[in-house]
Amino acid sequence: MPELPEVETVANGVHQRVHGQTIVSVWTSNKPQTFKSSPEEIAEVLTGARIDRVHRVGKTIVADLSRKGGTKSARPGSPGAQFLVHLGMTGRLLVSSPETEVPAHTHAILTLSGGKELRFVDARRFGRLSVTTEVYGGPGQEPLTISNEDFIALFRNRKTPIKAALLNQSLLHGVGNIYADEALFHAGIRPRRQAGRLTRDELMRLRAALVKVLKHAIKLGGSSVSDYVDAEGVAGFFQLHHRVYSRTGQPCRTCTTPIERIVVGGRSTHFCPTCQK
DNA sequence: ATACCGACCTGTCAGC
DNA sequence: TGCTGACAGGTCGGTA
Numbered sequence: 667m668p669e670l671p672e673v674e675t676v677a678n679g680v681h682q683r684v685h686g687q688t689i690v691s692v693w694t695s696n697k698p699q700t701f702k703s704s705p706e707e708i709a710e711v712l713t714g715a716r717i718d719r720v721h722r723v724g725k726t727i728v729a730d731l732s733r734k735g736g737t738k739s740a741r742p743g744s745p746g747a748q749f750l751v752h753l754g755m756t757g758r759l760l761v762s763s764p765e766t767e768v769p770a771h772t773h774a775i776l777t778l779s780g781g782k783e784l785r786f787v788d789a790r791r792f793g794r795l796s797v798t799t800e801v802y803g804g805p806g807q808e809p810l811t812i813s814n815e816d817f818i819a820l821f822r823n824r825k826t827p828i829k830a831a832l833l834n835q836s837l838l839h840g841v842g843n844i845y846a847d848e849a850l851f852h853a854g855i856r857p858r859r860q861a862g863r864l865t866r867d868e869l870m871r872l873r874a875a876l877v878k879v880l881k882h883a884i885k886l887g888g889s890s891v892s893d894y895v896d897a898e899g900v901a902g903f904f905q906l907h908h909r910v911y912s913r914t915g916q917p918c919r920t921c922t923t924p925i926e927r928i929v930v931g932g933r934s935t936h937f938c939p940t941c942q943k
Numbered sequence: 944a945t946a947c948c949g950a951c952c953t954g955t956c957a958g959c
Numbered sequence: 960t961g962c963t964g965a966c967a968g969g970t971c972g973g974t975a
Contacts, residue, residue: 669968699951725969755969756953771953790952792969826946835970843968889968911968932948934966947975955967 668753669842670809671883672902674722676759680729680784681720683761688716688734688779695773700788702750702796711747711797712776718746724804724839727751727759747799754792760785806839809876817873821861828864828872829857830931841876844889844911847936849876851910856942857928857935882907910936 668676689712694705701708715731722728729749751759760769762783768775774786774795786795807816820837821828831837832846841849850857852875855868864872883889888902905912909919914927914936923940 672968752969754952755967788952789954790967790969792952794970824945830946833969845968931946933968945975947973949973950971951969953967955965957963957965959961959963 668725668757668888669845670722670725670840670880671845671904672888673725673727673753673840674884675888675902676753677720677722677727680727680759680761683782684717684778684780684784685719686716689713689784690777690779692777693775697773697791699791700773700786700793700795702794703798708749708774708795708797712749715747715749717749717778722840723802724806724808724835725752725842726802726804727753728802747797748802750794750796750798750802751786752794754788754790754794756790757786757788757793760787804839805836806834807837809838809840809873810880812838812873814870814873818866818869821864821869824861826861827858827930828855828861829933829935831861832876833931833933840880843933843935844908845876845879845883847911848879848909851875851938851942852879854942857930857937910938912936 692709692712694708711731715733717729718732719730720727727750731747731749753759762785764783768785769787771789772785772787776784778784786793807820821831824831829846829850832841832849833843847857849872853868853872855864855872883904886902886904886907889904889908910925913925915924917923918925918938918941921938921940923938925936926939928935
């Protein structure tokens with residue numbers, strides 16, 4: 667489901683509802699592929715910890731934890747741990763009342779001091795939970811804040827199609843299939859173009875388009891992620907603004923040429939053959 | 944080192 | 960109605 671804007675929306679929503687609360691108890695399902703750390707390790711680190719802040723790094727939701735007695739200012743030798751949640755394709759992080767029915771495919775429930783529960787639900791089980799004591803930095807660079815020069819340098823000498831390079835999380839993290847297609851459309855660049863052969867000008871346009879598309883999507887709450895935090899959660903509306911993604915055969919909103927669908931790097935890819943060169 | 948490709952899972956939807 | 964196959968917004972590990 668989620669790319670950068672959706673993950674940011676979920677992280678912010680969860681933050682508002684749970685920060686400052688303590689994790690009273692932890693339950694996990696017996697589906698081991700859900701976890702990077704072992705369920706035992708997760709339960710040990712989380713139980714009794716306070717959630718100071720929930721934020722996003724790449725496509726990962728990061729909860730900063732501290733322990734009673736310890737403080738936010740981590741003392742030497744006792745760094746604050748972090749709880750990492752990757753939503754995969756179908757993962758959801760919900761803040762629910764205990765009386766709310768537990769949905770199918772629920773893999774973790776954290777009972778909070780405020781009386782609510784933080785639930786991790788993931789039908790397809792591509793999501794991952796883990797705990798770490800090192801500050802998580804993510805695999806690549808942050809698309810919202812990277813400079814033009816750093817952005818241009820990322821793609822130098824790359825023979826892979828620009829679409830595939832945008833999806834490579836060790837270069838830029840947070841960009842997924844929807845926003846890669848959308849950004850390439852706004853920059854007027856065909857997805858199969860070799861990354862290393864794009865001009866400086868094109869790469870600068872691409873960076874600007876990416877930032878614009880991501881920020882716009884964050885403002886609208888992401889694309890079609892509904893029910894993402896709790897019953898009061900607001901659905902995302904960015905899907906109504908897609909120019910190419912999932913619009914195969916429909917007229918381009920700029921020039922009316924039918925949008926084409928191809929496969930690049932094994933991923934379905936949409937573009938306008940007239941607007942993108 | 945880089946790049947491609949299948950595997951990991953379940954749900955949904957189009958077509959027969 | 961029910962079955963089958965294609966497809967889904969992500970990542971990882973093996974192979975070339």
